[in-house]
Amino acid sequence: MIGKYKIAALCICRIQDRECFELIHELDGQLGNIGCRLFVYNCISRPDKNSSSAETAVFDLIDPSFCDVVIIQSDRFGNYDFCKALAQKYREMGLPVISLGENISDCINFEYRRGDGFADIVSHMVKYHGYTNIHMIAGVKGEYYSDERIMAFRNVLSENNIPFDDSMVSYGDYWSVPAIDAVKKLIKENRLPRAIVCANDQMAVAVTNYLQDQGISVPDDVAITGFDGIETIYSADPTVSSSGIYPLTNAKEICHAVNTIFSEGYAAKNIPLFPELIINESCGCKSEKHRMKFNSSASYNELMNKFYRFQDENIILSNVSERIQQCKSFADIADEMRKDDLMYAMTCVIKSECIDESVNPEEKIQMRFRNKMFVLYDSDDIDLKKSVGEKFIPYNMDGRDIIPNMNGFIGRCLIFTALSYLGVPMGYTCYHFSSYIPSNYYKIPQTVNMLNNALGGLRNLRHQHYLLNKVDEISRIDALTGLFNRHGFLIEYENILRGLGSNSLAVIMCDLDGLKAINDKYGHDNGDFAIKNTAQALKRVCPPNAACTRFGGDEIMAVFPCCGTENNIRGMLYKELDCVNERSGKPYKIAASVGIYITQNGEKPSFDELIRYSDKLMYEEKKRRKTLRTN
Template sequence: MIKLTIPFYKAGDYMIDNKKVIALCVSRVHDPINNKLVEFLNRRLIANNCTLFVYNVCYDLNWYSKNLLWHNNVKSAQVAVFDLIDTSITDVIIIMDDVIKDKSTIMNIIEKKGLSGIPVIIIDGKYPNCINVTFDYEKGFEQIVRHVIEFHKVRRPHFMAGFKNDSFSERRLDIFRKVIEENNIPFSWNMVSYGDYWFEHSFNACNRLIENGNIPEAIICANDMMAMGVCRSLMNHNIAVPDDVIVTGFDGIDEINMCYPAITSCAFLAEDMAEQIMQIILKSFRGEELLESYVVPPSRLIISESCGCPKDNSFDSIGYFLNRFYRYTDQEKILSEVSSKIHTAETTHEAVTLWKENTDYNLVCLINKGFLDDSYKDKQKPFESVMTVFADTDKNQTDVYDFERKNIIPDIKSFIDNKKPIIFTALEYLNEPFGYVCLSFDLCDYCQIPDILFSLNHA
């Protein structure tokens, strides 16, 4: 194993309210897989006198750049949130590479922040002079392929890959090919389709398979979302799963338990990754030598109905659905109405009052002072040193006021005392950042984050 030679700070170098600060860079923190890791990591950090600052982008940057930006050299304004990472108060930076899906953005974070000597931990990626931590996806995916080929005796399998040339997808394709060839099934590129990790794209790819008359015995998907799209396509064509075609996924997201049939997959426990990261952080605090890479072993195969096996009934799918559905729909309606009212407000006092009277979020919203009068033009610095506070946690606030950004947010101590992750997300207008929001609330409410951002962006 390669050992790192970069210097590490010991415990106690940086503190806020006598707690060390850990920064997590992520995309789509509202995604169930991502917020599970946030939940378990936060528990371990609290137990070790740390607080978690989450710097969040609300969408997949790879997809965004390909589909919504017409200039390849133009970045999403939301990546400005990573400029908020303050190396003077941060002990460790954690970056979720496979979630952010944008190498240049990640390299920019590493180059800007890592040069200060702060340890940078990469989850599911590999970068020089960083601590790279990955799940053993290969072993987990091999379990699924062998279950389909060797237990169910499938002779005509098909692989639904992610993006072309994506490293994760290519490694899973290599495993698919290895296992079928070991079982004397010749590999052909006709066995491979690309669903780009998305429901709709895999749905369309499966439609093409069916239309071409190339219906296999099993479709092994590189992730769960594509497996759900494949199942929908097959059922729309009156092809029964698993009686006519076996379907499997990968990742173990909660939604696979709410599908009919429930989907066979492989879960990687977020608590295992959180524990490994916590041990690395503690070693860095003690100044101990660290390895360049760590591997978290695979968790468990989730055998279920989509491959023809019995379903694991331990998951409360009805309770999960109802909890998320009613929270989401109620708040979506409120936020839409509040945004419309603020848009027509004649004064900042009226706008602040409308937000305070109609929402009850534990959040702070800060806006560039120059955004209000169009005087701020420094594109190299997305946020001003003095911001305007539009909303804070003080119920008596009646108007905007100035605040020095170096102090992070008003009443930061109450957020830390809350013992929940503190989430930062950039505000944007016409792909230009104009401020940021800081939120701290229960995990089950994370699904509301995109709507809160949308409401404030369009107010």
């Protein structure tokens, strides 16, 4: 529950399909009537047998801290085991689960009696019209729903004493071309029947159009029926008879089940829902015009708009993808995403590791979205800031907030889709459209796929840049001390000389005292300890702009433009080493001799000259310290 609203989470697959977004539209309206809001969690493609698909990470966003009921459109996923595991996970969280299509243990299961619905349309052809020479074009051979409809077909024939054999069934794979090929085969073999029942509407419309093109009248020569009740059956000539479950009917029944859970409590049960006959002209009847007033001109116009818009937006999104991968900052990415006004009413949230260039983009990180997330894009916030002359800056967010300004969008249906690249989940988008426009749903997979490629490609480029910098760093940095090696120092020294002008340089040379004795008595690990701590101590006492290098076994040097404190460095270093000795607990003391050389104003000695000057002073210091210890 969020505020005063209960939250229903709908897990779906392929939101871009009309039957999906029509159900969402109707369900959102029905749930709103009972004070409930709909959050939609969408997979663009059907998950395969590997339920760890990165796309399915979107379902990890559902949490009992705000969610009151989960609805799984299980018949859309085509993967019973995945839906069963999903339902079990939510039941273990204590959430009520409604399964649409598949019977899952401990759930409220909506049983879509499609087999019975298909039997009804076959019965209409056999009993009402009296067709006995009848053929079926099924879906995919061996597929569950296709076999279910074949069984319904056989049962109706049996009930009406019509003999059945396997030659009475062809397979059209639910698509136009295979269905037409099946009809061509029947014509070639001179077996064209009086009636054909198709396992879905798309095949029925395609077969109707093909037969008419061949001069074979539908329904006078061959009667045709489909199944599912999609909108296209009304644009065919003749209109195609079918059977289907209307989205509004479905939504009302689901809403009733949700309301019962809220008012009476949760109890697992099965709720049958039967498809309704849609009587049109292709079977030989008159069209049920009251069912739908179909405007073929408007439908054609919508189809053409969708087609051309898809092409235009694909080109624009491709350009956006290129521009994103060239951006130098995350704020620039947000600007590029908003520039063409395609990504409106949208928020994009990514995992914090996706902004860390040191993380390998191909590394299999945990699926669940962590507490620390990063708001990369928020179209509404960008527009608001732009209106007052400000720039949107992406920012960190607590993952438990899901999206920023959640309460501001609670009146809208929220649609979440995971972002992923190379099988690794990166984050998610959240759409919060203020009105129902079908084209908004069509473009969700377009936009998400673009962001997957753009952000995935950008992560790759950033990681490659990071690796190149690391290689460069390795070539310049001494592994033991973290100071420059000779190669790195020479590069940095050149930078110092270029900015030196007429100033003088301070050259500090440091050499450990008694390193050989430490190595001999306590081992080289302790010798390395002494070198490292001396190097770090020198770096700490030098100014930030100093170039510090280890260029020999225990020889350490620092060079920097004179700043007035160089003559204090010897004493400061000795104090630092005293502190190291106090903390280390080692049985030996780390000591060092320090030589300091100040160049003349504007003098720019070579590297070898630096070493020669400071070496001389350092060995004088060693001799002085040795004399002090002797005395």
